[in-house]
Amino acid sequence: MPLWKDGKLGLPVKEAVKLFPELKDYLDERGRLDFSNRKARILYNRVIAKALFGLDIDYHPRGLVTPPISRYLFLKTFLKGGEKVLEIGTGHTAMMALMADKLFNCEVTATELDDEFFEYARRNIERNLAKVRLIKSNGGIIRGVVPEDERFDVIFSAPPYYERPTKGVLTEGEGVGGGKYGEAFSVKLIEEARDYLRPGGRVALFLPDKEPLIRAISERGSELGYSVRDVRFRAGTRWRHSLILGL
Numbered sequence: 001m002p003l004w005k006d007g008k009l010g011l012p013v014k015e016a017v018k019l020f021p022e023l024k025d026y027l028d029e030r031g032r033l034d035f036s037n038r039k040a041r042i043l044y045n046r047v048i049a050k051a052l053f054g055l056d057i058d059y060h061p062r063g064l065v066t067p068p069i070s071r072y073l074f075l076k077t078f079l080k081g082g083e084k085v086l087e088i089g090t091g092h093t094a095m096m097a098l099m100a101d102k103l104f105n106c107e108v109t110a111t112e113l114d115d116e117f118f119e120y121a122r123r124n125i126e127r128n129l130a131k132v133r134l135i136k137s138n139g140g141i142i143r144g145v146v147p148e149d150e151r152f153d154v155i156f157s158a159p160p161y162y163e164r165p166t167k168g169v170l171t172e173g174e175g176v177g178g179g180k181y182g183e184a185f186s187v188k189l190i191e192e193a194r195d196y197l198r199p200g201g202r203v204a205l206f207l208p209d210k211e212p213l214i215r216a217i218s219e220r221g222s223e224l225g226y227s228v229r230d231v232r233f234r235a236g237t238r239w240r241h242s243l244i245l246g247l
C-alpha cells in the first residue's frame with residue numbers, strides 16, 4: 001500500500017506544499033488549505049496522485065474533483081491484481097483505470113460518455129504511458145459500447161447516483177443516475193453486466209452512504225442472481241460503500 005513517510009495513507013498539507021509550491025496561494029494564516037476552493041482541491045489531489053500513486057493527472061477545470069485515496073481504497077476492496085477489468089465512466093482523470101493498470105497490473109478497458117472528459121482521459125492515459133483501452137460511449141452502458149464477445153473478471157464504476165440534476169457540483173452526466181433513489185444507471189449496469197462477466201466474475205460499484213440507493217441496487221442484484229456484499233469504508237470524513245455483486 002502506498003504510504004506517505006509518516007506511515008499514513010494520505011499526505012499532510014505541509015508536505016504537499018513542498019512538492020507543489022503553488023499550493024501556498026491557497027493556505028490561510030494557520031497553514032490550512034481552503035478546500036472550498038476548487039483550484040486548491042484540484043492542486044492538492046494532483047499532488048496526492050503524484051506523491052502516493054506515481055500518477056500524473058490533469059483535472060478538467062469543471063469536472064468532478066476525483067480524490068485518489070478514496071478511489072484506491074475502493075479498488076482494494078475487490079481487486080487482487082492481474083484481472084481483466086472494465087470501468088464504466090472513467091471520467092476526465094481516468095484515475096481508477098490508471099490505478100488498475102499501474103498499481104494492480106490489470107488488463108483495463110474503460111468507457112466515457114462526455115466528449116471533453118473523454119479527451120482529458122485519453123491524454124491522462126497517454127501522459128502516464130498506460131495500457132488502458134479507452135472506448136467512447138454512445139450513451140449505452142455496456143451493450144453496444146463494448147464488443148459483444150468480450151468477457152471480464154470485474155466490471156466496476158463510480159456511477160452517477162442522484163435522482164435529478166443537482167446544483168453546481170457535478171455535470172449532469174456525472175451526477176444523474178435517475179430512478180427513485182438515483183439507482184437506475186447502476187441497475188441497468190448490473191443487468192447488462194451479467195452477459196459480459198466471466199464465470200465467477202463480479203461487479204463493483206462505488207457508492208455514497210445513501211441507504212435507499214444501496215438497498216434498491218442490492219435488491220435488484222439479488223433478483224438477478226448475484227450474491228451481494230456491501231463493504232463500507234471511510235474516505236477522509238465520509239463513509240463510502242463498495243457494493244460487490246458476484247455471479
Ligand SMILES: C[S@@+](CC[C@H](N)C(=O)[O-])C[C@H]1O[C@@H](n2cnc3c(N)ncnc32)[C@H](O)[C@@H]1O
Pocket residue numbers: 064066067071088089090091092095096111112113114117137139140141158159160173174175
Ligand atoms: C460520478 S462520475 C465518476 C468519474 C470517475 N470514474 C471517478 O471515479 O471520479 C461518472 C462518470 O460517468 C460518465 N458517464 C455517464 N454516463 C455514462 C455512460 N453511459 N457511459 C460511460 N460513461 C458515462 C460521466 O461523464 C462521468 O465522467
